[in-house]
Amino acid sequence: MQNKQLFTVIFGLLLSHFFKAQVTAPSYHSPLGIPLKLSASFGDLRPNHFHMGVDFRTEGKVGLSLYSIEAGYVARIKITPLGYGRVIYVNHPNGVTSVYAHCTKFEKSIQAIVKLYQEKNQLNEIDLVFEPQQIPVTKGQLIAYSGNSGNSFGPHLHFELRDTKTENALHPLVHGINIIDQQAPVPSKLYIYAIDQNGYYINDKKIAFPVIKKGTEYTVATNKIIIPPAFMDGTNKLLIGIEGSDKIGADLSTCGLFENLLIVANDTVFHSRIDTVSFSHDRLINDYCDYHEYKTNNKKIHKLIHKTHNHLDVYKSDPLKIINLKGHDSIPINIQLLDAKKNRSTIKFDLVYRYTLGKIVVDSKPSGLYLSPDSSYYFEDFGNSITLNALSLFEPVKKDIIITKDKIQLGKASTPIFEGAKVTMTPIENTPITKQYIYLAGDKDQKEALKTQLINGKLEASISSLGTFKVGSDFTPPSVSPSNFVAGDTSLKKNSIEWKVSDAKTNISSYNLFINGKWKVLEYDKKNKLLIHVFEPSEKGLINFKLQVKDACGNEALWTKKIRVN
Ligand SMILES: [Zn+2]
Numbered sequence: 232m233q234n235k236q237l238f239t240v241i242f243g244l245l246l247s248h249f250f251k252a253q254v255t256a257p258s259y260h261s262p263l264g265i266p267l268k269l270s271a272s273f274g275d276l277r278p279n280h281f282h283m284g285v286d287f288r289t290e291g292k293v294g295l296s297l298y299s300i301e302a303g304y305v306a307r308i309k310i311t312p313l314g315y316g317r318v319i320y321v322n323h324p325n326g327v328t329s330v331y332a333h334c335t336k337f338e339k340s341i342q343a344i345v346k347l348y349q350e351k352n353q354l355n356e357i358d359l360v361f362e363p364q365q366i367p368v369t370k371g372q373l374i375a376y377s378g379n380s381g382n383s384f385g386p387h388l389h390f391e392l393r394d395t396k397t398e399n400a401l402h403p404l405v406h407g408i409n410i411i412d413q414q415a416p417v418p419s420k421l422y423i424y425a426i427d428q429n430g431y432y433i434n435d436k437k438i439a440f441p442v443i444k445k446g447t448e449y450t451v452a453t454n455k456i457i458i459p460p461a462f463m464d465g466t467n468k469l470l471i472g473i474e475g476s477d478k479i480g481a482d483l484s485t486c487g488l489f490e491n492l493l494i495v496a497n498d499t500v501f502h503s504r505i506d507t508v509s510f511s512h513d514r515l516i517n518d519y520c521d522y523h524e525y526k527t528n529n530k531k532i533h534k535l536i537h538k539t540h541n542h543l544d545v546y547k548s549d550p551l552k553i554i555n556l557k558g559h560d561s562i563p564i565n566i567q568l569l570d571a572k573k574n575r576s577t578i579k580f581d582l583v584y585r586y587t588l589g590k591i592v593v594d595s596k597p598s599g600l601y602l603s604p605d606s607s608y609y610f611e612d613f614g615n616s617i618t619l620n621a622l623s624l625f626e627p628v629k630k631d632i633i634i635t636k637d638k639i640q641l642g643k644a645s646t647p648i649f650e651g652a653k654v655t656m657t658p659i660e661n662t663p664i665t666k667q668y669i670y671l672a673g674d675k676d677q678k679e680a681l682k683t684q685l686i687n688g689k690l691e692a693s694i695s696s697l698g699t700f701k702v703g704s705d706f707t708p709p710s711v712s713p714s715n716f717v718a719g720d721t722s723l724k725k726n727s728i729e730w731k732v733s734d735a736k737t738n739i740s741s742y743n744l745f746i747n748g749k750w751k752v753l754e755y756d757k758k759n760k761l762l763i764h765v766f767e768p769s770e771k772g773l774i775n776f777k778l779q780v781k782d783a784c785g786n787e788a789l790w791t792k793k794i795r796v797n
Pocket of ligand 1: 271282284285286388389390
């Protein structure tokens, strides 16, 4: 047994060595049969995640053939109402997995395997993993058809490359997908923030400076940024943020920044390159960018700082190398922006601080008044509690916490959390616990139902932001109404039957369709609130439809009807 393991390890090492050598120059087959045009690139900043692949345009259409970029085997197929919708993963012998998301359907023989599994297990949403011999594919083989399923707003192909072993997302344009790119990134604005020795904001202020082009390089007005003394607020450290875009491809699609360097007086203090991202680190983006600006003004500001606790693979320089003002300073700043094809832009200016710095405040956010990202916390009252682990917070948060019988209130819903935070709440009295759920009460009266579990007689939910949390109850079944026909119809001449579904308080948690008593596959298009069943050729004549839809609190809507299908 031990010998076998050893053999596997050595063989694995040999393989990975061999494949590393192979990976350097792959010549992949195109995933599409039309010229590749991007609508978004890898690493583009999104709320709560980096864009983990590239989006290829599909001429505004669904149903374009998708081809496996390399020989290998179908390793995974997933169907979900949101996210990637219908997605297919192909593992290749070079240690890379290619991913094709938002499909409308899979290739005929693959589709048949999927449908068989769905019907046998009566599951609409699936996550299937396959062995190498089950569905082998050749390079350029048709595997699926492009679409708009899941969290896609307009037909396109979301395409990813991943390291098969670690499942880390790889930048397709750095790892073998070739797209012409001759334009260097274009910076638009610089931002200055005052920070402390941990890289935390001193105040929530920032100053913006438009970037201007002078000759072949970029700078700011008068080639310098003069720091107002009051702005520093008792610190001598500052952080630069940058906003800009990069045009990629023959059609000059606008994408995000890729690689940023900050050189202070010939010393490279910061270097980031969004070439690979681990899915488990994805939410750290909320600290990579200026989350508040993103949420409130849709600004994509890349912060040129590597904070100690941020483990994103995109940081290529040591943490906390910070710009330090000493007083009467003029510091030459050089920022380099590079794209995946090494096109480069340079921004040069001087940071000027004309005053003698006052007394430096070392602890700008004292632990007595603030919750620190380094510590874990547990607050409880009236049986309601909130738990924050070390690293749950990105920035210190004011210790203004209110826990009453009815709510837990800490910070704002615009304060992001990385991971490991939860709220536990006492159920409302004289109300069945299964009908209760925790929700995040928004600043403007919105209520966002959280995925709530019942644990030891309490309600519990993981949280991804701070804010005000309360308990609600839901006794109302989801609403179900005909969508591609009207309620009075007794016959239907369509190739599908569709219903509009929604739940006023929580979410749709299950949906099952029975045709003449037999379970049938349903597609849930969550963004359009639609349930869709595509008729099989045999589904003709007078048919008994029975549709069951449940919400997260188990309230069930039942829709039944006899309709003649032509
Ligand atoms: Zn995408």
